[in-house]
Amino acid sequence: MDSRAWAVRLAERFSELKQRSGRSYDVLAKRAGISRSVLHRYCSGAAVPTEFGFAERFAKVCGADRDELIELHRMWVRASGEIPADPEPVLAQPQFDVPRVVEDFTGRETELKRLLAALPGESAPLGGLVISALDGMGGIGKTTLAVLAAHRMRERFPDGHLFIDLHAHTEGQQPLSAGAALDRLLRAVGTPGEAIPEDIDERAGAWRAAMAGRRALVVLDNAIDSAQVRPLLPGSPTCFVLITSRRRLLDLEGVRTLTLDVLTPEEATALFTTVAAVPDGDPVREAVRLCGYLPLAIRIAAARLRSRPSWTVEHLVRRLGNEHRRLAELQVGDRSVAATFSLSYKLLTTEQQWMFQLLGLAPGDDIDVLRAAALARVPDTVAEDLLESLVDAHLLQQPAPGRYQFHDLVRAYAADRAREEIPVAEREQALRRMFEFCVQGAVRAERLFNPNRLPLALPEPNEEAGPYPFATPEEALEWCETERVNLVASARTAAAENVHPYSWQLAWSLGGYLYLRSHWSDSIAVYEAALAATWRSGDRLAQSRMNYALGIVWRQLGRFDESIAACDLALAVQRAEGMAAEEAMALIGLADAYAGLGRMDEAIECNRRALGAFRAEGYPWGEALALLGLGDATLARGELTDASAYLNQAILLAHALHDIYAEGRAGGRLTEVLLRQGNPAEAVSRGRGFLALLEEVGDPWETANVLFHLGQAYAALGDTEAAQRHLRGAEEIFGELGDSTTRAVRESLLTLGKTPPQPRNPAEACRPHDASS
Numbered sequence: 001m002d003s004r005a006w007a008v009r010l011a012e013r014f015s016e017l018k019q020r021s022g023r024s025y026d027v028l029a030k031r032a033g034i035s036r037s038v039l040h041r042y043c044s045g046a047a048v049p050t051e052f053g054f055a056e057r058f059a060k061v062c063g064a065d066r067d068e069l070i071e072l073h074r075m076w077v078r079a080s081g082e083i084p085a086d087p088e089p090v091l092a093q094p095q096f097d098v099p100r101v102v103e104d105f106t107g108r109e110t111e112l113k114r115l116l117a118a119l120p121g122e123s124a125p126l127g128g129l130v131i132s133a134l135d136g137m138g139g140i141g142k143t144t145l146a147v148l149a150a151h152r153m154r155e156r157f158p159d160g161h162l163f164i165d166l167h168a169h170t171e172g173q174q175p176l177s178a179g180a181a182l183d184r185l186l187r188a189v190g191t192p193g194e195a196i197p198e199d200i201d202e203r204a205g206a207w208r209a210a211m212a213g214r215r216a217l218v219v220l221d222n223a224i225d226s227a228q229v230r231p232l233l234p235g236s237p238t239c240f241v242l243i244t245s246r247r248r249l250l251d252l253e254g255v256r257t258l259t260l261d262v263l264t265p266e267e268a269t270a271l272f273t274t275v276a277a278v279p280d281g282d283p284v285r286e287a288v289r290l291c292g293y294l295p296l297a298i299r300i301a302a303a304r305l306r307s308r309p310s311w312t313v314e315h316l317v318r319r320l321g322n323e324h325r326r327l328a329e330l331q332v333g334d335r336s337v338a339a340t341f342s343l344s345y346k347l348l349t350t351e352q353q354w355m356f357q358l359l360g361l362a363p364g365d366d367i368d369v370l371r372a373a374a375l376a377r378v379p380d381t382v383a384e385d386l387l388e389s390l391v392d393a394h395l396l397q398q399p400a401p402g403r404y405q406f407h408d409l410v411r412a413y414a415a416d417r418a419r420e421e422i423p424v425a426e427r428e429q430a431l432r433r434m435f436e437f438c439v440q441g442a443v444r445a446e447r448l449f450n451p452n453r454l455p456l457a458l459p460e461p462n463e464e465a466g467p468y469p470f471a472t473p474e475e476a477l478e479w480c481e482t483e484r485v486n487l488v489a490s491a492r493t494a495a496a497e498n499v500h501p502y503s504w505q506l507a508w509s510l511g512g513y514l515y516l517r518s519h520w521s522d523s524i525a526v527y528e529a530a531l532a533a534t535w536r537s538g539d540r541l542a543q544s545r546m547n548y549a550l551g552i553v554w555r556q557l558g559r560f561d562e563s564i565a566a567c568d569l570a571l572a573v574q575r576a577e578g579m580a581a582e583e584a585m586a587l588i589g590l591a592d593a594y595a596g597l598g599r600m601d602e603a604i605e606c607n608r609r610a611l612g613a614f615r616a617e618g619y620p621w622g623e624a625l626a627l628l629g630l631g632d633a634t635l636a637r638g639e640l641t642d643a644s645a646y647l648n649q650a651i652l653l654a655h656a657l658h659d660i661y662a663e664g665r666a667g668g669r670l671t672e673v674l675l676r677q678g679n680p681a682e683a684v685s686r687g688r689g690f691l692a693l694l695e696e697v698g699d700p701w702e703t704a705n706v707l708f709h710l711g712q713a714y715a716a717l718g719d720t721e722a723a724q725r726h727l728r729g730a731e732e733i734f735g736e737l738g739d740s741t742t743r744a745v746r747e748s749l750l751t752l753g754k755t756p757p758q759p760r761n762p763a764e765a766c767r768p769h770d771a772s773s
Helices: 003-021 025-032 036-044 052-061 066-079 109-117 142-152 178-188 200-211 226-232 265-276 282-290 295-307 313-320 337-345 350-359 369-376 380-392 408-421 424-449 473-496 502-516 520-537 540-556 560-577 580-596 600-617 620-636 640-656 660-676 680-697 700-716 720-737 741-750
Strands: 130-135 160-165 217-223 240-245 255-259 397-400 403-405
Touching (some): 003 025, 003 066, 025 052, 052 066, 178 226, 217 226, 337 408, 350 380, 369 424, 473 520, 502 540, 560 580, 580 620
Parallel strands (some): 130 255, 160 217
């Protein structure tokens, strides 16, 4: 029959449905959302609906069941004239050409349930065509999961399971064109070659007609984009389409997407032990971690282990532990993790490849748009577009809005591409741009939360280098915390690569923040790396600054002899160079170390010399620090009157400079002085204000110290509840810091209300008070 004959049959079917419903044209037209005259034309055969949606709505209003809807769809396809109706394609035998399920498939139960849940229930009314798309990075296991899902759905689709590889990422092959894919699909359902139209639109229509009313599953594997897939979609709501792609098919209408992540540690371990036939244990868990929990990498590593009887899991772990060789280890036969990534990489544009390579050079855990823009020397908007395109290609992950990161193995591949494709000079320039961005950001941030720090030969904030995402001290500290891992990694890389002067500038510009937040291990890492770099470069002044910074950290950690040695090295250079202000800062650091050893006379002498130098240089912030040091030392010696005088002077100077940190720290010491002078009421009155300042700044040790003395003051006043509350707060913070003062706090809690507060040991009473390290 031709399309006219089918149109007559369709009109007859419409009329039958109308008569059966017993409703008038007016009622049916209103319920179907169409005019009475148009409905009359469809039922009389004067016109054929341009979309099946009307026919479906009309039939449902008339009470049609599922089978009737399927038959109506077949009639509409032929009546619409999209394809020649004869000869009618038939499935001589249902096709089930989906590949076998991988025997050792492990995990993915949650994802499988989501795929199966996308299917409508057996008795549910027909809607539109159901399309599910699995996307994810190469080697994540998309095809394996799709094949398993197809086998689980076999009973739901008795008319066939069709599987076609579209070759978007197949070594040595071009992606299959939509026309070629349609030819294969039509032949698979029994269409003779001579009946397959040449025109692609006609071929797509023939495909839709062939699948009309059939309960079939179509797996479109390894798709490159929506344009390749769109002509391959059946039109019948009785079909189910499952697509796999390395790209997110965001522009494919009606698709339900499921992005696959790496396996959980438990799933990864189970897969490894199954493939390698070894028992679980710590070495296995470390092996799958080094594989990044990527199924392909785990399979390859496990297969290599199984094929080498002399190897142990520990030996494999040692081989995988070499970052520069890891990708080379993940290859067996013609299967390779690097080759899998390469197929995605080759489809990138030149600009995308350039950004991908540069990101492989960037130190740290993740990157934001601003740092990526500095690295690539492109506008922020261009950088963001490139980053987002790499996310869509599953070569980059986005753990949070505006933050981007690599899978560990993809990072290694990107670094390899950078080393092989970017000349050394260009790589160095890119890193310099990024280091400059980091230094500028750290300097700008500290100018907000610590504006009085001794200025050194650091680059002045360059307005053209921005914008940076902070404008207040709180935002600046938050930015430092967010970027801490990346900034520390950049500082260590700059030092390791001898990128002078960033090799020490990055370390120094981070010092104030790292000190304020007590990140001591990070401080040691960047300072020691920078110090080694300054020795290699021969920059003696930079050496002195790193020695001074390390001296402050050693003092904070109770390594007093090392602190003295480092500060002495710094002083020797600074005196020789005539750097009076920097020499005075080193004297304060030296004083702190002496105080830690209980050598109070030497501590007081160093602080007095520093005070005189700062006054001669006209540097009031340094004066405040020296006065704070003198207050600490005299307090430790029990000279409470002198301590009170020094500390009050420090508080006045810090207040005038709007330095709430120095003011809070000096105030914390004054709270202890007042307590020991027998003035607990005044200690509480003033100490509460100083506590608020320190809580605003966020220094944990100083906050805990004031809480400790406030707790003792409240105890002396008989306010047991307030005393316990403050002492518990101090105990918690000191405990987290691993500070020995925890013991004194606990003793106070045990003896609360029974004994008067006792002064601390002089060595315990002093704490370094230089925020410039």
